[in-house]
Structures are given as structure tokens and as C-alpha cells.
Amino acid sequence: MKVGFQAGYWGSGPPAKVEQRLHEAEALGVDSFWTAEAYGSDAFTPLAWWGARTSRIRLGTSVAQISARTPTATAMAALTLDHLSGGRVMLGLGASGPQVVEGWYGQPYPRPLERTREYVEILRSVWERREPVTYEGRHYRLPHPGGTGLGKPLRSTVHPLRPDIPVLLGAEGPKNVALAAEIADGWIPLWFSPRSDAFYRDALHEGFTRPGARRGPEDFEVAAVCPIVEHDDVEVAARRIKPMIALYAGGMGAKDANFHTEVFARMGWGEVCAEIQGLYLAGRKEAAVEAVPTAMVEDVALVGPVDKICEEIARAWRPTCVTTMILAGWPRSEARGRILEAVRG
Structure with a gap:
């Protein structure tokens, strides 16, 4: 199992000590560094800025929202950063939820799986650069069929460093997870629980066995974001993460449309989530x-x-389908080496 480090969302400003921690992470052989976006900071700018201070660590978005950019704009950002980093980019994509998509980006949310499939197809068409890009989908059309009528198919002026930049899908529900296994190079779970491993393995298997599936379980990356707070007191450590869980389970989405609540409900926390959400x-x-x-x-x-x-890493996490643990948090120096080695096994 590999180790990743996530800077996460910004609060009212940039998170503290990211450059220092990223420097330490690369020196310790951490495999990947990840950024995120919601409706504040974007994922690509911090990845480029901080990533410029590195030379080896892989650089990933966890995740870039598909409604924030057209497919060609995302393809341009990824291929540009891939050139500048020497081929270290991993493009994590997610559909987000209706509140953000429709409220922040002013885009329609329905049929997110279908939109994601079309989006990824266009990305790959740009990167392969075989011919000018055209696309006739339900959600995306290139060239635009209306307007002036002067639009024409175009091909990227830049030759991608890699014509096959890895795409990972952020997904929580079984249909989204199966889609990731079918069309992507990896899956980024949020709120992954080792107790749900069998459930997710079944969803992945569904995708791997579809006709034309891109990869199989042997070369598919599962990069799970895992919050971590190392502290002598379990309750003190847990209290640092409870506000984030309350936000996601209770306030990230509408009452009857919160995908994070559904994840926790599948673990058996349905009644607790109802209380958290109500409050x-x-x-x-x-x-x-x-x-x-x-x-x-x-x-x-x-x-x-x-x-x-x-002990929990060895007993519960390592036997799962997870191939990379993205640590959302940075342990104290005296414990850091032990934890990283526990992940690597």
C-alpha cells in the first residue's frame, strides 16, 4: 500500500505549513500529494504552486469538480501541469452535488454518471490528439451547435507529454464506484470504512466486468482519503474530526439529497445521521x-x-481494496515514520 498526503480544502485562507509538510513528505518517500476544491480555493492552482517545490512526488486533484470547467478546459489544465511536473499528474474528478453544481456553478446536476462518462471521453480525445475534437453527447457537444455557427473542430496546439494521463473518479455510491472501475484508472473514496470493503469490492467488480472496461483490479488505483489525528488521547483526537463529519453528514447537501449521509447510513449510522442532520x-x-x-x-x-x-492500519486497512492511503493530516514527527511504515507494510 502506498501513502499520500492531502492539503485538503482551504478555510478562510491557505492552510498552514503545507510547504513544510510537503517537503517532509517527499523526503520520507510519500508517493503522492493531493489538493481539493469545493466553492473557495480551486484544486489546480495550489497543486501547481506547491508542486513546483517538489521533484518526485505524484500530484493529484482530490477532486476537481466537473461542473467547474468544460472538459477541454480541464484537459488543458491537466496536460499543462503534466508537462511542467515531468509527467506526475493524476486527475481526480468528481460530480459534486446539486447544491454546489446548481448553486455555485449555475450548471444542471441531473444525470451525473452520464455527464461524467461524456466528460472523460472528451478528455481522452484531447490528450490522444489523433484528430480535431468533435463530440455529440447529451450533455456536451463540440463544436457548439448554435451560436454564430462559426465553431470548428480544433486540436490541442500542445502535444501532451503523456497521451494517457491517469483519471480517477471521486465516488461514494455503488453506481458511481462501478463507473470508476469501468472507465477510469482509479477511484477516490471519501469516508471509506474498512467495514464496507466487501460492499465496495462488489461495486468495483461490477465495473471491471463490463464490456470494454478500461482496467482490472490488478492495475487499478484506489486512493482513499483517510483523516488522521495522532494524539495520546483518543477523545481529543476524535474531537478534531467530528466537526468535519457533522458538516458532511449533516450540512453538505439537502435533507433528502446528501450522498455523504448515505455512506454513513450504509455503515449502520442512519439514525445518528438523522439526528446530526436535523441539528x-x-x-x-x-x-x-x-x-x-x-x-x-x-x-x-x-x-x-x-x-x-x-495496529488499525495493519489489521483493518491493509487487507482492503485500498491501494493508496491519502492521509488528511500530518502526524507528529516522533510518530510519523512508524505510521508511514505501517501503511507500506
Whole structure:
């Protein structure tokens, strides 16, 4: 199993100590570095800025939202950064949710799987550069069929360094996970629980066995984001992650359209999620955070003393379908080496 490090979302400004931690991560042989976007900072600019300070570590978006950019714009950003980094880019993509897509980007959300499939097909057409790009889909058409009528098929002026930049899909539901296994080079789970491994393996198998599937389980990357807080006190560590879980399970989406809530419900936390969501949507955010049980945190995160974390990695995480653990957090220096070695096995 490989190790990744995630800078995550920005708050009101850039997260602290990213450059220092990234320097340490590369020196320790960490395999990959990842950035994210929601409706504040974007994923590509920080990846380029911080990635310029590195020479070996792979650079990934976890994830870039497909509604934020046209497929050709995303293809341009990825191929540009791939050139500048010497072929180290991994393009993580996600459909996001209706609140962000329609509220922030002003784009329609329905049929996200179909939109994702078309999006990825256009990306690959740009990178392969075999001919000017044309596309006739339900959601994307190149050239645009209306307007002035002067649009014409174009081919990228830049020859991609790699005509096959890895694409990973951020996905939570079984249909999205199966789509990732069918058309992508990897899958980025959010709120992955080792207890759900069999469920996800079944979804991946569904995608791998579809006609024309791009890869099989032997060469498919599963890069799971895993929050980590290393601290001698489990409760203190868990409290640092509870606000994030409360936000995702309670406030990230509408009452009847929250994909993160569905993930936790499949783990058996349905009633707890209903309580968290009710409190969060009523404006009682602190109470929603208090309603998150520590056991719920431990299902999806690594919290507590270094011995506990290393034991859980070996016992619970390493036997799963995960091939890369993206650590959303940076352990203390005295524990860092042990945790990284526990992941690598």
C-alpha cells in the first residue's frame, strides 16, 4: 500500500505549513500529494504552486469538480501541469452535488454518471490528439451547435507529454464506484470504512466486468482519503474530526439529497445521521458536532496514540481494496515514520 498526503480544502485562507509538510513528505518517500476544491480555493492552482517545490512526488486533484470547467478546459489544465511536473499528474474528478453544481456553478446536476462518462471521453480525445475534437453527447457537444455557427473542430496546439494521463473518479455510491472501475484508472473514496470493503469490492467488480472496461483490479488505483489525528488521547483526537463529519453528514447537501449521509447510513449510522442532520439544518452546529459518536469517527479515520493507529492500519486497512492511503493530516514527527511504515507494510 502506498501513502499520500492531502492539503485538503482551504478555510478562510491557505492552510498552514503545507510547504513544510510537503517537503517532509517527499523526503520520507510519500508517493503522492493531493489538493481539493469545493466553492473557495480551486484544486489546480495550489497543486501547481506547491508542486513546483517538489521533484518526485505524484500530484493529484482530490477532486476537481466537473461542473467547474468544460472538459477541454480541464484537459488543458491537466496536460499543462503534466508537462511542467515531468509527467506526475493524476486527475481526480468528481460530480459534486446539486447544491454546489446548481448553486455555485449555475450548471444542471441531473444525470451525473452520464455527464461524467461524456466528460472523460472528451478528455481522452484531447490528450490522444489523433484528430480535431468533435463530440455529440447529451450533455456536451463540440463544436457548439448554435451560436454564430462559426465553431470548428480544433486540436490541442500542445502535444501532451503523456497521451494517457491517469483519471480517477471521486465516488461514494455503488453506481458511481462501478463507473470508476469501468472507465477510469482509479477511484477516490471519501469516508471509506474498512467495514464496507466487501460492499465496495462488489461495486468495483461490477465495473471491471463490463464490456470494454478500461482496467482490472490488478492495475487499478484506489486512493482513499483517510483523516488522521495522532494524539495520546483518543477523545481529543476524535474531537478534531467530528466537526468535519457533522458538516458532511449533516450540512453538505439537502435533507433528502446528501450522498455523504448515505455512506454513513450504509455503515449502520442512519439514525445518528438523522439526528446530526436535523441539528445541523436547524442551525445548531455545535450540537450536531456533539452528536457525532467517537466510534463513528473511528470507522472512517485514524485517531489516537501511534500504537493504536498502527495496529488499525495493519489489521483493518491493509487487507482492503485500498491501494493508496491519502492521509488528511500530518502526524507528529516522533510518530510519523512508524505510521508511514505501517501503511507500506
